Amino acid sequence: MHVEQAQSSISLIRRAAIALVLLSALGMGLYLQQAYQAGREEVARNLAIQSAFAASHAQTFLDRIGDGMVLMGREFVDNPGYSRHAIRQHLHEFLDIYPEVSALVLFDGEGQRFLHTAAAPDQPLPQLCLPPGAFSGKAGRSRYGVGPTGTSTVTGVWRVPLRAPIRDAQGVVRLVIQADIPISEHEALWQGILLPPHAVIGILHGDGMHMARSPLRDAQSLFSTPEQGPLVEAMRRDGGASQGAFEGRAGADSSSMFGAYTRMERHALVAYVAMPRAVFWLKWLRHHGYVLPLFLGYLLFLVVGARLMIRHQRRHIDALLEQARRDPLTGLPNRFAAGEWLQQELAHARRKSSRVAVLVLDLDGFKDVNDSLGHGLGDQLLRMVARRLADGVLEADFLASLGGDEFMMAVSDVDVDALADQAGRIVELLSAPFVVDGHTLSVGVSIGIGLFPEDGDGMDVVLRHADAAMYEAKRKGRNTFEFFDPALEQAVHRRLRLQQDMQRALANGEFEVYYQPLVEMRSGRIVGAEALVRWNDPERGLRGPAEFIPHSESTGLILPLGQWVLRAACVQAVRWAGQGWPLKMSVNLSARQFRDPELPAQVGAILRDTGMVAESLQLEITESTAMEHPAQALEAMSALKALGLRLAIDDFGTGYSSLSYLKRIPADLIKVDQSFVREMLADASDRAIVEAMIGLSATLGRSSLAEGIETAEVFDALRAYGCHYGQGDLFAPPLPADRFEALLRQGIRYGAGEAGG
Template identity: 40%
Template sequence: MGHSTRCAVMGDIESPVPLDEAMRLSALAGYNVLDTPTEPEFERLVQLASRLFGVPIVLISLVALDRQVFKARVGLDVCETHRDVSFCAHAILRDDVMVVPDALDDPRFAANPLVLGSPFIRFYAGKPLITPEGLRIGTVCLIDTQPRAGFGEDEQRNLTDIAALVMDRMELSRLDYVRAVSQARFENIAATSPDAIICSTGSGGITFWNAAAERLFGYTAEEMTGQSSSRVIPGSWRAAYFDELERLNQGGELRFVGRTIVRSGLHRDGSEFPAELSLSSWREGRTTSIGAIVRDITARRRNEDRLYRLASLDTLTELPNRAAWRACISAQLDAQTPVTVLLLDLDGFKEVNDTLGHPTGDIVLKEVAARLLAECSDALMVARLGGDEFVVLLAGTEMRTAKAIAGGLVQALAQPYDLPGHIFDIGVSIGIATYPDHGQRADELLGAADLALYRAKATGKGRYMAFEPAFREVAVARRGFERELRQAFENDEFEMFYQTQVDTRDGRVCGAEALLRWRHPQRGLLTPVSFLEVLSQKPIATAVGEWTLRTACLHAKAWRTRIPDFRIGVNLFESQLRFGQLPGVVERVLQDTGLPAEALELELLENTMMRNDSATLKMLQTLREMGVGLAFDDYGTGFASLSMLKRFPVSRLKIDRAFIRDVISDPEDAAIVKAVIYLGHSFGMEVIAEGVETRAQLDFLRANQCHHAQGYFFGRPMPEAAFSSELERNAAAL
């Protein structure tokens, strides 16, 4: 809910001013926090907030008459700014958190010099600092130089908690200030204070006990007046308390005067609670008196613990999280301490999530964390970086020791996981890097471990690998190749080739498979084996896939004028199936090109089928309902089961060329081909064989009722113009 305002115009910027401005400024002055030295508690809170929310700038901002003053700050060098450019001047008009996702899109701030110039604010979130009387004296605000799409309820609640902690500290500062200004007014103020305030003689006899003390400790003022204050002090520090009284009565000073300390207090029922105490003493003639302000910080401790856990611990495994890992490794490197990093990534974990769901996957991650801790009890840190990625930090750089630990982890994490109703085998791949040999900075060291991890996975998974400088050289070359791929798409260097598909019964051309080629400006025409694996992992794969689909459909539409039942097969990238947009893309392409749905066949790889999730199944069913064919490419080479053929709406099986090559001479290959043909017919699917190169292979397929085939025997893949000419020659021959 907002508050009524008026506007003070300064230059071209309107600065909103609350109607209760005079009262608000008076309340701010009462806290005595403007132009005073910063306090460690405030600095700790802004640093915690920076880690918790992942923002570079966090401020405790106090909005004065014509300026905003930063009581504590992280990520910003200046101590104050003019109020007329302050975001916080707007935030104090609200009760809740003010969020500006992108300042450039907000007419209030789009022309603000703090947006257009340093510190280049794009995202802002501020929670007002509200006094017990409801006056807004400033904010705790988060600032980022990048826009953010949202700031959820949990994040707003966490920011509100931090603002409450700041106000707690402000209240203590206010009370300390009031006490310093006028000791004579102490008891009048104490009587209405929300904190327990106790006065006693130098021997500990209580002379004043306010209402808040009654509520906190459970004793009335009548019960405690004249009694020893040790009655509410636990035995853990009672002796120290009497030592302090002795020091005071001998003319000394209380050691903790002018400081806030944390000790435990004692409730009437005998239970202890954490308390924050501010002590003072004064002399009136020959009489020594002691004053104590006591606050129960149980709730604050709970909030601080929760915020610490959110900022530093992974909520699922309770291992240190990425932020804690960064702090730890940075501290080691700053101290120039030799360390070894083991970067771990689970093998086969995605299958658990896809098959049994994320709750079961969470059980596995917890068990992985437990096994890591058991195997690495001497590690400096074991942390979860996110997903199924973990990291272990070891002291020293002895590679033999690191490899022994890595080998033990591979064995420990490879042991079966006994899940409800299932037993899963999950492996791990590990990359090893050391400081200072493999990196001087934290990100460089982790990058080296990541390159070693990539190499470990590439060599078969379930392995560990130590970093070598050559890995970085390969990574640089790969990044260069990826840039070339992006430029290839932008420069129209990709081409479509087509390979004939025939009906084995009469030799008639019935379709073609569309195959992607790259005409590289220096290296000439490249086949998919040279670039497809890298391309499929890049963001442009989806765009290239849609271009491939559109180009193939456009050509097929023209070829259907010669062969009315011509069908084009198009291979899909994994990324095209990932976000559920494929049916809409296919429908749009078919409409734009005029190709009937039954003339298009999309070829799926086994990893698509192995995902076995409901979203993918629904998407494929939608495509089949449109009339589009679905071919299971390279069937028989992987782990696809019969249940998948029953579950997924596949319309054709493609027999991999590896089985056709020796089908005449190898009885096992012949048996596999016969079995696939039988399965296809049994499930009501068509079957096509790839890699047919001889008449004997074709005769075998005909004899076993495989009605479609493709391969060099019928023609090599060729460009669109050559394929069109080939169709014309075939038509003339018929």
């Protein structure tokens, strides 16, 4: 849009110049008026763009700090056992991550200040209580608010306070976190914005009080007196428009200004940029004043002035296009620029009958860094990766960032063997550790290689094939490289065919639920069943979940399939209960189902529709799913528990749970993974792990269930360890509903003699 506006300005200037030359008899006044108007419009456009950039930069800056405060605050509220020392340690770690913040202040739910990072632990704090309006209300569309700029009672420094009220599950404010951003850090709010000479840039609160301003002159006067004049008047007249313009005195400045402002989406803040009229007039006179002595000089200067303005606009266009072609995080060419370069290079290679190699690189383990250490540190890591690639891979003709943790390289006129060596060196180059903010981080890279013309005759095809080869490299273990093979495309077609077949199977009722007994170890009775889906494919026969569940997870088909399985299992459980077998029905939730915000409502609807007793339904969540996003997982599990059902942690021991997290999750049962159970009698380590897991479950007040029980000896050992429930082929494999019902009719009690009947 900005490029189109600049190009439109070029056309306007050309037409105006030609018209003025042809109609010079109209006189100097008409020329001066048009020249002034063109320059004024250019200033207005540029100021509007700059105020929009200022608003966007400031919003991003505030959101980054505010979201970090909310995340940390949730941690404090969810863990009330944190000591004061631990809280202070967390706060200082936050300050290390956000150096723009000078201090953090904690207020209790009543608004009383009780901790300030700038004060020593034993230093008494001046009494301070937030007014109720500072935290009890909603902060617009944000989870934090921006308070009035003032001096800290502890440090005496002028600062902007960001306040994040942290509520418990009932919506009661338990904690308010305040981040003090000193006014010396205000430049970070609009870093990178090119401003005219002597320009003023600032941010106002909705009440006219300044939050920030540059240049800053008298802080006491600026931050204690509301802004008056044309800026505030224009804001009152605009009817809440997102942007506006003003002329006159603005921003606590005595000189007359041209200015523009942009309302920020949240917090009722307004960013404005203004330039002195004197600067505009000096620039304008520099271009046009010399035409006054002679009419011929006027005509000559008109041409020169028009050319200068056009050149300025072209440079502006070039700058905008360059910005549009650059990844703002790494500074590398972005996907758009990569497409342009590849189009030209492939056309050149087609004429020369030469080869172009396209390498798509995707970092391995980057998501773990982002999730565990935060996006700020992840961004620093991406910049270091880009720098290492740019400095260490000199053979590449082109290097670009495709977004996120994905990069692209291109090499022209390269031999395949040499290309393999180069790809190996890239893997080795990025395998070396990175040191980011004191953290030593190791990431790998998976590389897919597509060749032109061997792997495609166009840019899109070659890129798609390189991408497919990259995913194959990940599938083969990561931290390696793969050339494209036509078989990969066949695999893509197979996955597409599988997706179509699954959609047909859902529509035609080809899926069937099998049930595997859950046995109470002490009595040997069948007390429940786990619902396991099978596919009666009319073309390939009965298909196990390993053939279609991973694909359904990646495509989203797991959502309708999972709902169908849950509903079918509940219907069957109600039927069996009516026949005198009140069993616990256990149903697995996939990671994608668990992340679905509609899941609690869907489960509640199924319980109501089927008449299933909530206490008889048990939903299983894998340990890795529960640990992927702990805060969100706890919230989702709490919502499910509110329905009255039971929760189980599946595949326990195969993930990376922390004990502090495990004790907080509202799970009723922990399932010991079969990989430990099957060999526990032959492997002392497995036996010790199983016994420890069962003991841990009992200590935490959870029931335990062992999977994969195949022999009576394992059954006896688990019962001796105090395991509550068991599951495995010793009792029965997964069975269709009719065969499972026949098992119930037999009334078998496994190991009954040894259990004492």
